[in-house]
Amino acid sequence: MINIQNAVKVPYNQGANFLTVYFDFEDENIMYAVPVPRIATDAVGNPAMSFTKYLTNDVASYGYLNMDVEVEIPTEARLAAEAQYPNKNWGQLQWVATECYLTFTIPSQPDGGILQGQPSLYGTNRANFYLNIRSLEDLNAIAGAFRGHPTSSFQLEYDMTTLTKLNGVTATVSFNAEVAIEFETIYKNEKDMWGNSQRVAAGVKKNLQVSKAGDVKIDWGIPNPSAEFQSRVNEWAWTTLEKAVSDAVATAQAAATSTDPIKSLDSFEQTYTENAVVEWNIISSSPLAGFTATDWDSKIYHEVDNRSLVLNFALKGELIKEDNGLVCKEVQVTVKYPTKTTGNTFSLIPMADNSSLFTYTAPGYRLPSNGNFDPNYEYNYTVIYSDTDEYTSGWIPSDQTEINIIPNALGAKKVTFVASNIPFGDEPSQVKKVRIDFFFERPNGETNQTLVGELLNNDGAGQIFESYYSVPLTNTYTFRFIYELNDGTVKVMNTISDFGNLNSNLYMVQSLLKEQEFTLRASRVRDGDSVNFVFLEVAYNDVQNNEQLTHTFDWEVDWEGSSRSTRDVKWKFAALENPKGAYYAMNGDYESSTGEIVDITNVFQQASKATFLIQPGFAYYGIKIIPTNIDWGAVSEVNLMLSQRPAGQALSDECAKMMVINSRQNAQLLSDGVNFNIEFVSFLKPDQNVPNVDRYYVVMKALDQPNVEFYYNASYVQIDGTPQRDSGEIKVTNKSSIVLPANGLPNVEPTVHKSSIELETKLKKADKMVVDK
The missing domain is CATH 2.60.40 (Immunoglobulin-like)
Structure with missing residues (x-):
C-alpha cells in the first residue's frame, strides 16, 4: 500500500513537467509512479485518433472526433525519478477502479463540455472517446484546438483508485439533497444536469461543487500537514464524494416517485477514520497533445461523402482469474449492418492494449422512408476459451457507439x-x-x-x-x-x-453502527398546489437486530420567500446499518394548500430509502412482501422487482430487462417511459442467525385515481440449475400483502405481472382554508 503522507513531485522535461511518486506504507525502499494520461498510439506508433468531416451533412452530424487514450509513465520521467532515488525499487500500483474524463470548450458548449470514458483496468488503461459534431462551428473549433499547436485545449483526466490506509487524517464527506434539488430547479433549462442515463458521473463531477450541495471536512491527525498533503487529501475526499453521489443519483433515477428523479435523492454523511483502509483516489490530468499541420492533415484529418456508422468495441474489466490465467483466449465479434456485409468480423484479445479495442466503421445507411441516417445495427460475439467449448451469443440489437464487453459476458465474475x-x-x-x-x-x-x-x-x-x-x-x-x-x-x-x-x-465492509438520517420531504408544484402541514409518527424497526426507535414530525412547511420546489426536515439517530432488513413504519397525515387532508396509515418503507417524499395530490400505501412459504429445499434464491408506471401507459416487454441491467442504466429505461419507483428485493435461504424478514414497498396513486397499480417480476432460482421459474400471478390480499408461493411455475419463464388493488383514500377538509405562503 502507498503512504499517502509521503509523496513527491519529480521534475522532468527540463522542469516543464512533474511525475508524482508515492512511497510504500511499510517498505520505504519501494516507490510507485502515477502514470500520465495521453492520446494512445496504434501498433505502428501513429496516434489512435481520427477527426472526420462529412462533405454531405445532415442536421444531426457534421463529422466526428474519435480517439483512444491511455496512461503511461514517460521514459524521461522514469529516468528522472531513478536518478533522484537511485536506491529505491519500483512497485506496481494495483488499480481497483478507474474513470476518465475529457473536458473541452466549443461554441455549442461555451461553459465547458465533459465526456466520461471507461478505462480497461489493465495494461495502459485504455479508454475511448467519441464525439458526434453537430455544427460547422464546432467542427472548425475542434480542428483549430489541435491543428498547428504543440498542446491542445482539450484536457484529459484519469481518476484512479487503489487501496491504502488513511494515515494521519479523518475525513467526513456529506451531500445535501435539498440544495441539489434547488440547484436543478434554478437552472432547469439544462435538462438532467446531474447526469444523463449513461454518464451520471460526468454530470455529478460538473455540478457538485458549483451547486454547493457537497461538503468535505478534514481533521488532521498530524501537526502542521504540508500544503501538498492537504491538497492530496482534499482532492481524494471530493472525488470520493463525487462517486458516492453518482451512485446515489443512479439509485434515485430508478427509485424516483416523482417526474423529477432528483427529488428522490437521499442526503448522506460518511466519515472515514484515521488508519481505516480506504479506496484512495489518485487524479492524473494533462492537456492533450496538439499536432503540426502536416501530421494533422496526413494522419488525423479525413473527409468522407456521407455520415458513417462508427462503433467502438472493447474488452473491459478484470480479465485475469485468481490462478493468473486469462478468462478467455479471444473474442470474435460480427456486426450486421446493411452497407457492409463482408469484412464485418474482427477479434478482440484480452489484456492486449492494441488488440483489446477495435473501431468499426461502415458507410451510413439511409432509411428509404425518410432518408434519415439509421444508427441501428446488430452484433454477436463468440468467446474462444482455452479449456472448454466456444460460446456464441445471439444477435444483440443496439444503436450505441460504444460497446464494452465486460467479464459477465465472457462467463467471468x-x-x-x-x-x-x-x-x-x-x-x-x-x-x-x-x-x-x-x-x-x-x-x-x-x-x-x-x-x-x-x-x-x-x-x-x-x-x-x-x-x-x-x-x-x-x-x-x-x-x-x-x-x-x-x-x-x-x-x-x-x-x-x-x-x-x-x-x-x-466493497468496503465497515462497522455496522453508524448515524442514520431519515428525511421527510414536502413538495409543491410550481404555480400550483403545495404540501403545507405534515404530522407523521415514524418508527425505525430492525427485527433482525432487535432495534426500534421512534420520532414524531409536527411540521408546518415554510414556503415563504423561497423558490424551492421541496423542503426537508430530518431525524438523525444511531443504529446498526441494515438497509434491506430494517424499515420505517409511518402514520399520520398531510394537508395541502387546497385545505385537503390526506391520511397516511401503516405506510412501511424499506430503510434503503431514507427519504419519504410527499407530493400534493397523491396518497401513499405500504405493500408487505412475505417470504415464509418459500420452499428452500428446492429454491436457492428469489428475486423480486417491483415498479410503477405513469397513469395510462401500457405495459412494455422491456420491464423484464430491469432484472438484469446495470444499475447505472436504469435511467435509460425511465427515459423511454418504462417505469418508475423501482425496488429490487432478494431472499436467500435463511439460517438460525439470519431469518428472512418481511420486505416493504411504498406505492403511490393520484387522489383522482380509483385503484393503486404496480408491476412485479418474481423469479425463483432453482438449486438444481434448471431454468428460473415465474411466480405466476399473486393475489394481493386486503391487507396489502404479497405472499410469495413455495416455488415458481415449472417451465414458465419469469415475466412481468400487473396488480391493481382498490384501497380507500381517507380525505377530509381542514377547518380553515390554508393559504400557500
Whole structure:
C-alpha cells in the first residue's frame, strides 16, 4: 500500500513537467509512479485518433472526433525519478477502479463540455472517446484546438483508485439533497444536469461543487500537514464524494416517485477514520497533445461523402482469474449492418492494449422512408476459451457507439470484499469475524449454491468470490453480512442484490453502527398546489437486530420567500446499518394548500430509502412482501422487482430487462417511459442467525385515481440449475400483502405481472382554508 503522507513531485522535461511518486506504507525502499494520461498510439506508433468531416451533412452530424487514450509513465520521467532515488525499487500500483474524463470548450458548449470514458483496468488503461459534431462551428473549433499547436485545449483526466490506509487524517464527506434539488430547479433549462442515463458521473463531477450541495471536512491527525498533503487529501475526499453521489443519483433515477428523479435523492454523511483502509483516489490530468499541420492533415484529418456508422468495441474489466490465467483466449465479434456485409468480423484479445479495442466503421445507411441516417445495427460475439467449448451469443440489437464487453459476458465474475475500520478484537463486545454469504445468479443448467467467506481483520487482503464456469451470466449477485461478536451476539446486514461496476467489483465492509438520517420531504408544484402541514409518527424497526426507535414530525412547511420546489426536515439517530432488513413504519397525515387532508396509515418503507417524499395530490400505501412459504429445499434464491408506471401507459416487454441491467442504466429505461419507483428485493435461504424478514414497498396513486397499480417480476432460482421459474400471478390480499408461493411455475419463464388493488383514500377538509405562503 502507498503512504499517502509521503509523496513527491519529480521534475522532468527540463522542469516543464512533474511525475508524482508515492512511497510504500511499510517498505520505504519501494516507490510507485502515477502514470500520465495521453492520446494512445496504434501498433505502428501513429496516434489512435481520427477527426472526420462529412462533405454531405445532415442536421444531426457534421463529422466526428474519435480517439483512444491511455496512461503511461514517460521514459524521461522514469529516468528522472531513478536518478533522484537511485536506491529505491519500483512497485506496481494495483488499480481497483478507474474513470476518465475529457473536458473541452466549443461554441455549442461555451461553459465547458465533459465526456466520461471507461478505462480497461489493465495494461495502459485504455479508454475511448467519441464525439458526434453537430455544427460547422464546432467542427472548425475542434480542428483549430489541435491543428498547428504543440498542446491542445482539450484536457484529459484519469481518476484512479487503489487501496491504502488513511494515515494521519479523518475525513467526513456529506451531500445535501435539498440544495441539489434547488440547484436543478434554478437552472432547469439544462435538462438532467446531474447526469444523463449513461454518464451520471460526468454530470455529478460538473455540478457538485458549483451547486454547493457537497461538503468535505478534514481533521488532521498530524501537526502542521504540508500544503501538498492537504491538497492530496482534499482532492481524494471530493472525488470520493463525487462517486458516492453518482451512485446515489443512479439509485434515485430508478427509485424516483416523482417526474423529477432528483427529488428522490437521499442526503448522506460518511466519515472515514484515521488508519481505516480506504479506496484512495489518485487524479492524473494533462492537456492533450496538439499536432503540426502536416501530421494533422496526413494522419488525423479525413473527409468522407456521407455520415458513417462508427462503433467502438472493447474488452473491459478484470480479465485475469485468481490462478493468473486469462478468462478467455479471444473474442470474435460480427456486426450486421446493411452497407457492409463482408469484412464485418474482427477479434478482440484480452489484456492486449492494441488488440483489446477495435473501431468499426461502415458507410451510413439511409432509411428509404425518410432518408434519415439509421444508427441501428446488430452484433454477436463468440468467446474462444482455452479449456472448454466456444460460446456464441445471439444477435444483440443496439444503436450505441460504444460497446464494452465486460467479464459477465465472457462467463467471468470476481467480487472482492475488504474490511475497513471494523472493530475486531478480543473484548466481548468486539467483532470476532464477519461472515459473508454470497450468491451468483448463475446461468441455467449450472447448479446453484451459496458461497461462504469471512473477514477476520482490517489488513486490506479481503475475501474474493469468483465464478467458476464459462457461460455468460447476468450482472446480478447477492450477498449478506453476519457480524459475530466474541460474546456470541450476532448482528446482521440483510440480503442485498447488486450489479457491480463495469470494470471493478470491490466493497468496503465497515462497522455496522453508524448515524442514520431519515428525511421527510414536502413538495409543491410550481404555480400550483403545495404540501403545507405534515404530522407523521415514524418508527425505525430492525427485527433482525432487535432495534426500534421512534420520532414524531409536527411540521408546518415554510414556503415563504423561497423558490424551492421541496423542503426537508430530518431525524438523525444511531443504529446498526441494515438497509434491506430494517424499515420505517409511518402514520399520520398531510394537508395541502387546497385545505385537503390526506391520511397516511401503516405506510412501511424499506430503510434503503431514507427519504419519504410527499407530493400534493397523491396518497401513499405500504405493500408487505412475505417470504415464509418459500420452499428452500428446492429454491436457492428469489428475486423480486417491483415498479410503477405513469397513469395510462401500457405495459412494455422491456420491464423484464430491469432484472438484469446495470444499475447505472436504469435511467435509460425511465427515459423511454418504462417505469418508475423501482425496488429490487432478494431472499436467500435463511439460517438460525439470519431469518428472512418481511420486505416493504411504498406505492403511490393520484387522489383522482380509483385503484393503486404496480408491476412485479418474481423469479425463483432453482438449486438444481434448471431454468428460473415465474411466480405466476399473486393475489394481493386486503391487507396489502404479497405472499410469495413455495416455488415458481415449472417451465414458465419469469415475466412481468400487473396488480391493481382498490384501497380507500381517507380525505377530509381542514377547518380553515390554508393559504400557500
